[in-house]
Amino acid sequence: METKNWFWLLFCCLGTLWTYRHFKNYFRAVGLALRLPGPKAIPLLGNVLLFLERKNNVLIECGIKASQLYGSLMRGWMFWVPVLVVYEPEHLRVILSNTKVSDKNFFYRIMHTFIGDGLVTSTGDKWRKHRKLIQPYFHINILESYFDDFLQISEEVLGAELHGRNGVKISRIVNDCINKILHKTILGVNLKRDSESPFRRGELLLLKRLLKPWLLVDFIFKRSKMSQMEAQQNEDLHLYVKKILDERRTLTKQAKVNNTCLLDRLIELLETSDFSEKAILDEAVTFMLAGQDSVGTAVASCLFYLAKHQDIQEKVFKEIIDVGADKRLTINQLNQMHYLEQCIKETMRLIPSIPLVSRVLTADVDLGYYTAPKGTNILISIFTAHRLPHIFPKPLEFDPDRFSPENLPNIHPYGFLPFSLGPRKCIGYKFAYIEMKTIISTVIKRFHLSPPPQREELDLSYRVTFRAKGGILLNITPRQK
Known part of the structure; x- marks a missing residue:
């Protein structure tokens, strides 16, 4: 030769x-995907078009029926990349309970431009270090110290905005309330008007970027108008928090404030660790953004279900009276509202604020009859997991008694995960529960709710979080004292 x-x-x-x-x-991974069932894919594009808002109904319908249509494991295609969609509790336990088998994937890197590199998007040693340093500030005793702010702002906003009228867009009012609560408890700011803050004007462009595959290449994306828009949003948010941070640091040195908000506690880390100023800004922006739409969706949706189910609403109202909260609510009374918490959990079962979570496997993982190889992208469908009939019988019905003390043992430990589970479980989930219970009890104590005619069902739309198209409208009637 x-x-x-x-x-x-x-x-x-x-x-x-x-x-x-x-x-x-x-x-x-391609070989495994070709052996698994899943929704019909389009050449080159795969299943990405399902994320279009006009296709959301197909995506949501697929999520509801996934286990019946495709069994315990299904595949999808993100362009030419195979994705395993996981929702069975035992599979979720394998993936979420151990940080050695999975990590955050490229979806979170895409969000860096907008959010920054906080706990939501960071990985590896940086995530572990920040989580360890920040975790003590989410101890229940510290979180309960924010209760007075939760209550005061809820009473002020809801008392001013809710009156005896029909067709109130409760979702907007709830979001206004949560925005003010977060400004007070995270940043220490008494927000008077939403226009004073950039946190209600930002837009996460993740889905829009995914629908244009050439923008997944950083070299191209950084030269696009979308990148410029996200960079400007990021700059606005970080400059806003930087100004507040500088003011709080000055007040702290003058002993005029003493740990009245999360930002004050993060400032302590500048003196006691190698936590940088940039890290504080990233984490503060992350907490502000992560706590808005997710909690707003849960609260507004819960109020909708209470309006739709009058008997359940009256049980919540009776519980409020029985614990003695007919006058000014206290944190001890709030902690006794177990049935209200069941209603919130059942709401988040039916409408998890974050319905999809993504991961990448860092080791081969056995999922039942299949072995998913290292490097496989995983899409965890919380929405589907919460509607599995063998975990939640009659899954489409709103039934808070699923979460009663007697029935809780029937739920698989990894069958209910609105805040995710395992080491990466949302650090602020207890904060969220106290906040949600305060807002909802404040509303139900003062007002009777009912859905307007032709608005007895929610038309959901997926944009990273779930939202109701057109908002959630309710009829509001003041209760007689």
Whole structure:
């Protein structure tokens, strides 16, 4: 054989070995995806069009029926990338209970431009370090110290905005209330008008970017108008928090404030650890953004279900009276509202604020009859997990008694995960429960709710969080004292 031919043969062999070594797990993931059932995919685009708002009904319908249509595991395609959609509790336990088998994937890197590098988007040693440093500030004793702010703002906003009238867009009023609560408890700011803050004007462009695959290439994205828009939003948010941070640091040095908000506690880390100012800004922005739409969706949706189910609403009202909260609410009384908490959990079961969570496997993982290879992208469908009939009988019905003390043992430990589970469980979930219970009890104590005609069902739309198209409208009637 001629030398030239030997050269090309060697080149092809080396090229094949290099390709196999670098893409072995990708080809294994493709092979697994081809063996699994899933929704029909379009060549090159895969299933990404399901995330379009006009296609959301198909995405949501697929989520409801996924286990019946595709069994315990299904596949999807994000362009040419195979994605495993996981929702069975035992599979979720394997993936979420151990940080050694999974990590956050490229979806979270896409959010860096807008949110920054806080707990939601960070990974590895940085995430572990920040989580360890911040975790003590979410101890229940500290969280309960924010209760007076929760209550005061809820009474002020809801008392001013809710009156005896029909067709009130409760979702807007709830979001206004939560925005003010977060400004007070996270940043220490008494927000008078939403226009004073950039946190209600930002827009996460993740889905829009996913629908344009060329924008997934950073080199191209950084030269797009979308990138400029996100960068400007990021700058506005961080400059806003930076100004507040500088003011709080000055007040702290003058002993004029003493840990009245989360930002004050993060300032302590500047003196006691190597926590940087940039880290504080990233984390503060993350907490402000993560706590808005997710909690707003849960509160507004819970009020909708209470309006729709009059008997359940009256049980919540009776509980408020029975614990003695007919006058000014206290934190001890709030902690006794167990049935209200069941209603909130059942709401988040039916409408989890964050219905999809993504991960990438960092090791081979056995999922029942299949082995998912290292490097496989995982889409955890919380929405589907919460509607599995063998975990939640009659899953489409609103039944708070599912979460009663007697029935809780029937729920798989990884069957209910509105705040995720495992080491990466949302650090602020207790904060959220206290906040939600305060707002909802404030409303139900003062007002009777009912749905307007032709608005007895929610038309959901997926935009990273769930939202009701057109908002949630309710009829409001003041209760007689």
